[in-house]
Amino acid sequence: MYRKYFDPLDYNLSADFRLTKLSDLKGRGCKVPREVLHRLLEGLQTADKNGYGDGQHHQGILPESKPTPVVGIGLDSCVIPIRHGGLFLVQSTAFFYPLVDDPFVMGKIACANVLSDVYAMGAVEVDNMLMLLSTSNKMTDKERDTIMPLILQGFKECAEEAGTSVQGGQTVINPWLIVGGVATAVCTQNEIIIPENAIVGDVLVLTKPLGTQVAVNAHQWLENPDRWNRIKSVISEDDVRKAYQRAMNSMARLNKIGALLMHKYNAHACTDVTGFGLLGHAQNLAKHQKHDVSFVIHNLPIIAKMATISKACGNAFGLLQGTSAETSGGLLVVLPREQAAAYCKDIQAQEGYQAWIIGVVEKGGRTAKIIDKPRIIEVPAKDTEGELW
Amino acid sequence: MYRKYFDPLDYNLSADFRLTKLSDLKGRGCKVPREVLHRLLEGLQTADKNGYGDGQHHQGILPESKPTPVVGIGLDSCVIPIRHGGLFLVQSTAFFYPLVDDPFVMGKIACANVLSDVYAMGAVEVDNMLMLLSTSNKMTDKERDTIMPLILQGFKECAEEAGTSVQGGQTVINPWLIVGGVATAVCTQNEIIIPENAIVGDVLVLTKPLGTQVAVNAHQWLENPDRWNRIKSVISEDDVRKAYQRAMNSMARLNKIGALLMHKYNAHACTDVTGFGLLGHAQNLAKHQKHDVSFVIHNLPIIAKMATISKACGNAFGLLQGTSAETSGGLLVVLPREQAAAYCKDIQAQEGYQAWIIGVVEKGGRTAKIIDKPRIIEVPAKDTEGELW
Numbered sequence: 001m002y003r004k005y006f007d008p009l010d011y012n013l014s015a016d017f018r019l020t021k022l023s024d025l026k027g028r029g030c031k032v033p034r035e036v037l038h039r040l041l042e043g044l045q046t047a048d049k050n051g052y053g054d055g056q057h058h059q060g061i062l063p064e065s066k067p068t069p070v071v072g073i074g075l076d077s078c079v080i081p082i083r084h085g086g087l088f089l090v091q092s093t094a095f096f097y098p099l100v101d102d103p104f105v106m107g108k109i110a111c112a113n114v115l116s117d118v119y120a121m122g123a124v125e126v127d128n129m130l131m132l133l134s135t136s137n138k139m140t141d142k143e144r145d146t147i148m149p150l151i152l153q154g155f156k157e158c159a160e161e162a163g164t165s166v167q168g169g170q171t172v173i174n175p176w177l178i179v180g181g182v183a184t185a186v187c188t189q190n191e192i193i194i195p196e197n198a199i200v201g202d203v204l205v206l207t208k209p210l211g212t213q214v215a216v217n218a219h220q221w222l223e224n225p226d227r228w229n230r231i232k233s234v235i236s237e238d239d240v241r242k243a244y245q246r247a248m249n250s251m252a253r254l255n256k257i258g259a260l261l262m263h264k265y266n267a268h269a270c271t272d273v274t275g276f277g278l279l280g281h282a283q284n285l286a287k288h289q290k291h292d293v294s295f296v297i298h299n300l301p302i303i304a305k306m307a308t309i310s311k312a313c314g315n316a317f318g319l320l321q322g323t324s325a326e327t328s329g330g331l332l333v334v335l336p337r338e339q340a341a342a343y344c345k346d347i348q349a350q351e352g353y354q355a356w357i358i359g360v361v362e363k364g365g366r367t368a369k370i371i372d373k374p375r376i377i378e379v380p381a382k383d384t385e386g387e388l389w
Numbered sequence: 390m391y392r393k394y395f396d397p398l399d400y401n402l403s404a405d406f407r408l409t410k411l412s413d414l415k416g417r418g419c420k421v422p423r424e425v426l427h428r429l430l431e432g433l434q435t436a437d438k439n440g441y442g443d444g445q446h447h448q449g450i451l452p453e454s455k456p457t458p459v460v461g462i463g464l465d466s467c468v469i470p471i472r473h474g475g476l477f478l479v480q481s482t483a484f485f486y487p488l489v490d491d492p493f494v495m496g497k498i499a500c501a502n503v504l505s506d507v508y509a510m511g512a513v514e515v516d517n518m519l520m521l522l523s524t525s526n527k528m529t530d531k532e533r534d535t536i537m538p539l540i541l542q543g544f545k546e547c548a549e550e551a552g553t554s555v556q557g558g559q560t561v562i563n564p565w566l567i568v569g570g571v572a573t574a575v576c577t578q579n580e581i582i583i584p585e586n587a588i589v590g591d592v593l594v595l596t597k598p599l600g601t602q603v604a605v606n607a608h609q610w611l612e613n614p615d616r617w618n619r620i621k622s623v624i625s626e627d628d629v630r631k632a633y634q635r636a637m638n639s640m641a642r643l644n645k646i647g648a649l650l651m652h653k654y655n656a657h658a659c660t661d662v663t664g665f666g667l668l669g670h671a672q673n674l675a676k677h678q679k680h681d682v683s684f685v686i687h688n689l690p691i692i693a694k695m696a697t698i699s700k701a702c703g704n705a706f707g708l709l710q711g712t713s714a715e716t717s718g719g720l721l722v723v724l725p726r727e728q729a730a731a732y733c734k735d736i737q738a739q740e741g742y743q744a745w746i747i748g749v750v751e752k753g754g755r756t757a758k759i760i761d762k763p764r765i766i767e768v769p770a771k772d773t774e775g776e777l778w
Contacts, residue, residue: 077557078517078519078556078557080516080517080556082516082575083514083516083575084473084474084476084575084577085473085474085476087473087474087476087575089516089517089573089575091517091519091556091557091571091573092557093519093521093557093558093559093571094559095521095559095561097561125472127469127471127472127478128467128469128478128480130467130480130482130571132482132484132521167467167469167480168466168467168480168481168482169482170482170483170484170569172484172486174563174564174565174567175563175564175565176563176564178563180559182480182482182519182571184478184480184573186471186472186473186476186478186575188473
């Protein structure tokens with residue numbers, strides 16, 4: 001029922017070919033540390049000195065002659081008024097090093113993550129995508145000619161699933177393999193949800209489970225005896241493979257339905273959860289609120305057994321602290337209390353996936369926190385999940 | 390009068406710090422070879438099997454449910470009709486490894502090159518730019534914190550000079566330093582010049598001299614005795630430095646005025662000249678013409694002495710064959726014969742730079758060629774050029 005593992009032998013590649021070996025960094029690691037990024041971007045900014053989001057940087061304040069963007073630094077999309085017809089440009093870009101070994105799935109994940117930032121603004125009609133690729137100069141010609149078309153295919157299929165298409169891009173050669181892109185939507189004002197209207201009494205909903213980075217790492221440790229020996233007493237190989245499949249499924253899944261339903265259920269704010277983890281993105285979102293609110297998180301839905309691994313590794317990932325990086329994570333949506341259950345139920349009905357109420361909006365100073373001893377919701381891999389492909 | 394050379398000592402960096410050492414590839418070298426790119430992108434295409442432009446790939450034919458882009462593969466921008474108000478999205482992306490040692494200038498060059506593809510479509514009002522950056526993991530923290538803000542600053546100033554601004558992007562860590570971006574313009578139809586209307590009797594105008602790659606390489610050879618010994622009998626060190634300055638100036642210069650004037654003088658088609666050289670881009674443009682035409686190039690304006698170097702290197706660059714890569718090269722504009730001189734004169738009046746009539750449009754099979762023994766126009770570096778900065 002699961003997606004068949006990508007097997008290099010099926011493509012006449014060496015049995016030990018691993019996409020994830022084509023970079024020394026994975027997931028969170030590819031990001032420039034937050035404080036370094038902050039320093040780097042100081043030159044770019046004109047006034048606003050807020051946080052910078054997830055390695056992605058979207059600027060807030062502009063020279064006076066320029067239209068002021070509606071969404072500022074710290075969130076991962078830019079929303080800019082344009083010259084024509086009261087329209088807005090919503091754009092996001094991101095690129096990634098391989099974090100799973102299946103090139104087709106890696107292409108889907110990259111595309112889903114690029115789109116996710118635009119969906120977090122409520123924009124669901126994407127006009128164009130560009131693809132940014134680099135082949136790795138460590139690949140043989142045979143590897144390159146096999147792997148790159150699969151990545152492209154995954155990216156393209158994901159874009160089509162999103163109802164858009166890839167109309168441009170660039171491909172270069174680099175030591176590490178890169179896959180990424182740009183999503184662009186031109187929207188009317190009512191197609192966008194400016195993420196700043198959380199009020200006391202709202203609740204927080206999360207649309208995908210946490211733990212993708214832990215799952216991806218644990219899966220790599222199956223081939224690394226030193227690492228595997230440290231966790232094998234707490235988890236079986238089969239559970240690791242199930243979690244890895246669940247993570248791949250989750251990362252390749254679009255946040256489009258979640259974004260569409262934000263309009264139906266009157267969402268007050270939203271962000272997607274990626275490189276800075278649940279708490280990091282919750283904090284960024286809190287900072288941008290108009291009202292004196294803070295976000296308090298009570299529940300952590302986590303891919304089954306990943307909390308156990310995280311604890312066995314001495315919390316090295318920060319998973320229970322909300323700081324573990326996610327790739328193509330869920331939407332964190334602020335909804336009126338009376339709408340939240342219906343929002344979750346609608347996602348379940350349309351997509352067959354659960355969403356969870358994970359916290360509340362209280363009076364506060366535009367911060368976010370996770371309570372001591374949050375409830376861990378173990379999210380199992382279902383047999384039906386392989387059907388995504 | 391020239392821009393002062395970037396001196397690492399001015400920033401307390403090691404005297405031998407060279408930005409261009411942060412990649413093993415430069416200029417043309419960073420591109421995936423054309424035939425490899427073609428293979429890679431086969432999976433992305435649905436029908437059109439034309440050429441792919443300059444490592445940048447812009448798609449032609451789409452599933453029927455999608456709006457058909459106006460400009461197809463082989464040119465470096467995409468032009469796509471959007472849902473709103475008869476508007477079009479014009480986008481381009483490109484990224485580069487360092488090819489000059491001055492980080493501020495490198496930022497300007499990258500920005501000018503990204504914008505150039507949009508200008509080639511006649512679109513001069515750019516709504517947004519994204520910046521794509523990677524720091525190199527070979528840099529020390531000190532080098533990173535010194536160099537990256539200068540690159541950012543150059544990129545940003547160039548965007549402002551273009552009347553737009555940088556509202557987003559992403560920064561990662563990579564073995565090689567990367568600087569690039571995305572330019573997006575939302576345009577009405579009459580703001581775009583679809584590059585397909587060349588007719589017999591038109592002439593070809595080029596707005597910047599050729600030879601940037603030769604100049605950049607020759608400058609690096611000043612620090613490589615083996616290489617320098619091969620060319621020092623035909624050129625002085627001073628001439629190399631002048632050519633390098635001329636090349637930096639030229640690459641950092643926007644093609645915006647050239648694009649604006651295309652409307653005034655009724656241009657029939659245009660492309661910019663980058664990675665595939667003058668002839669490569671002329672051929673791509675010829676392929677896209679509606680009428681049975683071919684482009685014949687008689688004159689090659691080349692940065693002074695660069696033709697000499699190219700000959701001394703056994704034509705390794707392909708400069709006289711029109712295949713030498715250019716970075717942020719000029720516009721190759723197809724104009725009605727009676728308008729071309731006025732177009733060139735207007736550029737000279739507004740910018741202080743020459744443009745040249747370099748060829749004619751004849752009846753033919755949508756190809757382009759350079760005549761045997763073309764006239765070489767030696768383009769000197771002027772003392773006033775340093776004023777660009």
